[in-house]
Amino acid sequence: MKNAEIAKVFEDIAGLLKLKKDNIFKIRAYQKAARSIEELSVEVEQLVAEDKLKEIPGVGEAITKKITELVTTGRLGYYERLKTEFSEKNLAQG
Numbered sequence: 001m002k003n004a005e006i007a008k009v010f011e012d013i014a015g016l017l018k019l020k021k022d023n024i025f026k027i028r029a030y031q032k033a034a035r036s037i038e039e040l041s042v043e044v045e046q047l048v049a050e051d052k053l054k055e056i057p058g059v060g061e062a063i064t065k066k067i068t069e070l071v072t073t074g075r076l077g078y079y080e081r082l083k084t085e086f087s088e089k090n091l092a093q094g
Contacts, residue, residue, distance in 0.1 A: 001071055003037050003044050009070060009079055010034035010063075016082045032058035037067075045071050 014030035017023075036057045037044060047053050048071045053064040070076045 001045065001074060003040055006044050006067060006070055007034040007037040009076060010037065010066075013079055013082060016086060019086065029058065029060070029063065033063045033067075048072070 010030045011034045014027050014034065017027045017030065033056070036059065040047075040056065044053070044056075044067060047056065048068055053059055053067055054061075059067070066076055066078060
């Protein structure tokens with residue numbers, strides 16, 4: 001999974017959390033992580049392999065686990081649950 005794809009997932013998460021009116025600091029953490037990942041000169045996959053994700057500005061323990069899950073499995077359960085939550089809300093309103 002390329003850096004741009006990973007960054008997009010975190011931007012999407014931030015957007016969904018905004019819609020949920022979640023904690024602003026949590027939203028900003030995902031936005032900052034997305035920006036940092038986009039600006040990296042190396043692929044995130046390499047940082048996962050070298051256990052150096054925490055060297056990325058704005059990436060703490062929780063986001064490190066999410067990046068690792070994304071890189072190793074190609075998907076992120078948390079992101080999938082958020083998307084499902086919003087599709088269910090839209091169906092209920094429609």
